[in-house]
Amino acid sequence: MRSIAAGNPHMRLIRLLLIFLVVSAAVKPLLAQKKDDNSYLRITNVRYATHTHSDPLLNMLNVYMPKKGSNSPMVVWVHGGSLSYGDKDNVLHKAEYFTARGYVFVSINYRLTPAVHHPANVQDVADAVVWLYENARHYSADPEKIFLIGHSAGADLAAMVAIDNKYLSKSGGSTRIIDGVVLLDGNGYDLSITMKNAGNKMKEWYTEAFGKTKKDWDQASAINFIEAGNEIPPFMIAYADDQDLSQKQAITLSKKLSEAKVKNTVFHYEKKTTNSLSKELGKETDKPTEDIYRFLQEIHYIAVNPIR
Numbered sequence: 001m002r003s004i005a006a007g008n009p010h011m012r013l014i015r016l017l018l019i020f021l022v023v024s025a026a027v028k029p030l031l032a033q034k035k036d037d038n039s040y041l042r043i044t045n046v047r048y049a050t051h052t053h054s055d056p057l058l059n060m061l062n063v064y065m066p067k068k069g070s071n072s073p074m075v076v077w078v079h080g081g082s083l084s085y086g087d088k089d090n091v092l093h094k095a096e097y098f099t100a101r102g103y104v105f106v107s108i109n110y111r112l113t114p115a116v117h118h119p120a121n122v123q124d125v126a127d128a129v130v131w132l133y134e135n136a137r138h139y140s141a142d143p144e145k146i147f148l149i150g151h152s153a154g155a156d157l158a159a160m161v162a163i164d165n166k167y168l169s170k171s172g173g174s175t176r177i178i179d180g181v182v183l184l185d186g187n188g189y190d191l192s193i194t195m196k197n198a199g200n201k202m203k204e205w206y207t208e209a210f211g212k213t214k215k216d217w218d219q220a221s222a223i224n225f226i227e228a229g230n231e232i233p234p235f236m237i238a239y240a241d242d243q244d245l246s247q248k249q250a251i252t253l254s255k256k257l258s259e260a261k262v263k264n265t266v267f268h269y270e271k272k273t274t275n276s277l278s279k280e281l282g283k284e285t286d287k288p289t290e291d292i293y294r295f296l297q298e299i300h301y302i303a304v305n306p307i308r
Helices: 009-035 094-100 120-139 153-163 166-170 191-197 200-210 214-219 244-259 274-279 287-304
Strands: 040-047 060-066 072-078 104-108 141-151 180-184 235-240 264-269
Touching (some): 040 094, 072 120, 072 153, 072 287, 094 104, 104 120, 120 141, 191 244, 235 244, 235 274, 264 287
Parallel strands (some): 072 104, 072 141, 141 180, 235 264
16 A cells, blocks of 8 residues: 555655755754864954055954964964965965964965055065064964964065064064064065066066165065174075076075074975965975974974073
């Protein structure tokens, strides 16, 4: 004898709908748990500065806090993009990697060309660093352990902020509040080298950002502000195999830092590109990520156990 439901298409439809609702109710908590299955709490669009006539999102930052622990060291990510594009939200694996290891991870935005020109974007990075130093405790971070990681144009900005004290000083801080700097494939530590060796498109971007004269380029080149006796933090300088220009920049910067007795190490990643240095940062099997983590840990150890 057939049941009424089996012979009635409307009843079959209702029955299927009921089954779908029951399954959905059971699966939804699992999906929600998976979506939130990470090592951090995220706070987005925190304003660190205000400028008239500019996109307010360009002076904001995102904070990723470990779910456990307090008084954590802080990593500040400065994105690349030829000073004309890029966004703080595009962190991929980075936040998960660093927060899982007890770091507060911060990704910042800064004003972009052509809306602004040098030194506006450098000053934005400095403003963000000082703001984070002053507000670190609110995010379970230790203000005495702040590290900068910059990629491409972001590496150029990070180098300027950590070497030329006037930007942090203008914000109410100094280079002493930065414990270490990681530079990934920067192209503008010495803009005279950039302008001699870059392709037409890059020259166009950098001319728009910094100006047309050698005087303009010298004022925007971190290498020209390295002096023995200045308080400059340790550097890890990396470049990818496909970038002859960033190799020249890395070697030149390292030599100048060494002459000033500033601790620095250069890393060459033969199987990397500019893009993969950023996109793969935070992956468990990524060699540059391992080296960066080791660099940060070594600085932290020396800070806690100073050589006497």
